[in-house]
Structures are given as C-alpha cells and as structure tokens.
Ligand SMILES: CCCCCCCC/C=C\CCCCCCCC(=O)N[C@@H](CCC(N)=O)C(=O)O
Ligand SMILES: [Zn+2]
C-alpha cells in the first residue's frame with residue numbers, strides 16, 4: 001500500500017490537472033463562441049425625421065405637472081382635490097388630444113384616465129401605454145436641493161416628486177400623442193393610454209377599475225407598456241455600455257404585520273422578556289437570515305446571457321459559463337442592494353411601532369415587513385421560511401397584502417412586440433444593449449394581467465447608481481435630456497406600432 005502511494009498521488013494529481021484543463025477548455029470555447037443576442041442599431045434607425053424638442057413650452061408643462069401635489073398616503077387615502085385639479089390641467093394642456101374625434105377619454109374611478117385613440121385598421125389588436133397620476137409623500141424636505149413640488153429647473157435637471165416616478169411617462173406619452181395628432185396623423189392601430197390615480201398604494205381604485213372596464217368591453221390588448229426598469233449606466237456589474245432593462249416579469253410581494261402581545265405594566269418591575277424585546281429578536285433573525293439566493297433560476301439568468309458577449313473581462317467569462325460560475329455570480333450580485341434584489345426574495349423592515357410612555361412597559365409591539373418575491377418563489381414559500389426563521393409562536397404573522405410573481409411575457413427574436421420595443425429603444429439609444437429582466441418593484445400591471453400576455457415595464461431614461469435612491473427618496477429629478485428622450489421614445493413607439501408586427505430574424509438562430 002505505502003509503496004504504491006507515490007503512484008496513487010501522481011494519478012490523483014494527473015486527474016486533477018486533466019479535469020482542470022478540460023474545464024478551462026470548455027470555459028474558453030464557450031466564452032469565445034457565446035452567441036450575441038444584440039441586434040445592430042443601423043437597421044433600427046428611424047426613417048422618420050420628426051423629433052420632439054424639449055422646448056420651453058413643453059418643459060413648462062412638465063414643471064406645472066410636478067407642482068400638483070397628487071400624493072397617495074395609504075390605501076384609499078389620497079389627495080382628491082389635487083387629483084381633480086391635475087386632471088383639469090391635463091385636459092387644458094393637450095388641446096388636440098382632448099378635441100380630436102379619434103380620441104375617447106373616460107374618467108374612471110373618479111380620477112383615473114383612460115384614453116382610446118381610434119386606429120384606422122380595426123383588424124389590428126389595440127395596445128396600451130400606462131402610467132400613473134399619483135406620487136409618494138415627501139421625506140426629509142430640508143435636504144432637497146429644490147422644493148419637492150416646484151418642478152424647478154436647475155443645472156439641466158427638473159426637480160420634484162414624480163419626475164421619474166412617473167409623471168415623466170404620463171406627460172411624455174401625452175406630448176407624443178399631441179405631437180402626432182396635431183400633424184393629422186391617425187394611427188393604424190388603436191392605442192390606449194391608461195393613467196391610474198393610486199398606483200403608489202396598490203392601484204385598487206384606479207388601475208383595477210381601468211382593468212375591469214377594459215375586461216367588460218371584451219378588450220384583448222396586443223401589448224402593454226408601463227413604468228419599469230430604466231436604461232442603466234453603470235448599474236450592472238461588468239457592463240460598461242448603456243443597458244436598457246426591459247422587465248418581462250415582475251416580482252411578487254408579501255406584506256406582513258408582525259405582532260407580539262405580552263403583559264405590560266410598571267417599568268420598575270419588568271419581566272425578563274417584553275413585547276418589544278420578543279419582536280426585536282424576531283426582526284433581527286429575519287434580517288440575519290436572508291431568503292435563499294436564487295440567482296440563475298429565473299429571467300435574471302437570461303439577462304446575463306443577453307449581455308455576455310458585451311461584458312468586460314472577467315465578467316464575460318462568468319456570464320458565458322453560468323453552468324459553472326452561477327454561484328460566484330450569485331455572490332457578486334448579493335453584495336449590492338440594487339443587484340441583490342435580482343438574486344433573491346428581499347426582506348425590508350418598513351415599520352416598527354411600540355410604546356406609549358417612557359415608564360410604561362408596552363403590552364404590544366408591531367412591525368411591518370415588505371417582501372418582494374423572486375419570480376421562481378411563491379407567497380407560501382416566503383411565509384414558511386419566515387415562520388421557520390422566527391421560530392417563536394408568540395410572534396403572530398398577519399398577511400396585509402400579497403401577490404404572486406407575475407407570469408413572464410414573451411421576449412427574444414420570436415416575440416414581435418419585444419423586438420419592436422427593442423428597436424424603438426435603439427432608435428433613442430443607438431449604442432445601448434437591450435436585455436430582458438424582471439421588475440424588482442411593483443406596478444399597476446398587476447391589474448392588467450388578464451388583458452394581455454405581452455406586458456413590459458420600462459422607463460426610457462438613463463439612471464446611474466447614484467440616481468437609484470431618488471426613487472421615493474430625496475431630490476427626485478430628471479435631466480432635460482432624459483425627458484426629451486422620454487417624449488421621443490413614446491413618439492417612435494406609436495409610429496412603430498403602425499408597422500406590421502412581423503417576426504424578424506436578427507443575428508443568431510438559437511431558440512430563445
Ligand atoms: C443587474 C442590473 C442592475 C439593475 C439595477 C437597478 C434596476 C432598478 C430598477 C428599477 C427601480 C425602479 C423602481 C421604480 C419603482 C416604481 C414603481 C413603484 O414605486 N411601485 C410601488 C407600488 C406600490 C404598491 N403599493 O404596490 C412599489 O413597488 O412599492
Ligand atoms: Zn410609479
């Protein structure tokens with residue numbers, strides 16, 4: 001036995017070296033032969049020379065739109081008077097849209113707006129562009145560089161709540177329609193514009209009613225585009241080009257109210273555990289035990305494939321070989337909040353309330369957890385995981401609201417609507433890569449799922465990592481250049497939707 005040891009060791013080392021050599025060869029071959037999923041921009045250039053400038057008049061309209069304080073606070077608690085004023089402002093600001101015989105406008109659920117622009121070819125299925133009228137409340141007002149409802153123009157940016165979420169797309173799509181109709185252009189395909197008034201609190205009285213109205217009309221929609229993921233500049237690891245993120249799916253959500261009820265009493269005679277202490281431990285366990293990293297199991301894996309050939313080294317090697325490096329990429333993604341959101345079901349602690357007086361032991365402690373559920377997980381799985389982690393029957397878990405992850409819309413070269421969207425994006429951003437992904441937050445599209453199987457969530461503006469905290473945060477703003485891109489994106493989209501939505505062949509022939 002001992003005499004054979006050198007021979008055995010040599011064989012083991014040889015086996016190891018051989019395996020390494022084979023793996024390296026496979027990795028190298030896959031990296032250099034990995035197919036490109038990007039289409040070349042030249043064939044996508046628009047033939048239409050029209051362009052909507054962000055001139056003084058249009059910027060003034062946008063500034064005014066920001067000045068309406070259409071805040072949604074809680075479900076069913078909004079700002080009805082501001083919404084009514086904003087609706088009147090919209091009517092006055094787009095006279096051609098509102099006087100055209102081709103346009104029917106319905107006010108739905110008191111304040112939400114549904115426009116139907118009649119196409120000349122009734123045989124074509126309508127499509128729908130969606131956004132919302134409401135905004136989230138202001139926080140840290142003192143830290144804003146310009147007043148949050150001013151719409152002030154400063155150093156090339158328009159500041160204010162709603163500039164990126166989502167009055168840009170509401171006003172941008174109306175500007176595009178006004179521009180088209182004022183040129184006496186009748187679209188071939190019927191177009192809906194749908195603007196809910198309570199998206200920020202779930203859309204139960206706005207988009208939900210819009211969805212019901214369209215369902216009652218028996219409408220089937222060719223495709224729906226709502227607010228969503230942006231054109232990333234430096235958002236994705238290893239991608240130095242602009243990356244247009246088209247969300248073909250949306251995470252689910254589960255909002256849980258955690259509650260502990262214990263005996264209260266005089267602060268001078270405390271028991272060993274209090275309601276506050278028990279709940280704090282439960283919360284702490286949830287933060288210390290994130291939900292499993294699921295990177296590579298859902299649409300996010302396709303996102304890596306779509307950009308693999310364009311990535312910088314060593315990311316190109318990793319993305320071309322997810323069969324081997326998926327765990328490593330999963331780890332890289334889990335390190336930053338904005339990429340971690342693609343890797344797993346997230347856990348956000350959003351409320352924590354307890355206590356009424358300094359010397360009274362609180363008999364109750366309450367917390368709210370906001371989970372966003374990875375497309376490959378489920379509400380039940382998330383509940384089960386939380387129960388196991390907390391492992392304390394004194395902590396009651398009550399469901400406030402939940403929704404499973406959305407279905408995935410078609411994408412890739414065999415989906416004419418996705419390809420049309422990709423081409424439109426490349427008209428505005430000729431050098432951008434375009435990739436399917438999923439939406440890490442939620443949108444009104446949850447109320448439109450039965451209207452269309454092709455639902456996309458995309459914001460046609462550029463975002464850098466430092467812009468992300470502006471969503472629902474301080475100093476929300478949009479650059480004038482981005483707002484101009486938004487208007488022109490919708491304009492090109494409407495023009496493109498009049499072209500036949502035929503299947504186009506681009507680049508490689510792999511099945512998607
Ligand atoms: C690897 C690529 C990295 C890319 C990283 C960042 C991508 C960021 C993408 C999107 C962030 C934008 C978030 C916008 C959210 C707008 C929608 C919204 O606020 N929805 C509310 C709905 C509230 C409700 N009650 O339903 C929400 O989700 O909270
Ligand atoms: Zn929004």
Ligand SMILES: [Zn+2]
Nearest residue numbers: 136165200472
């Ligand atoms: Zn929002």
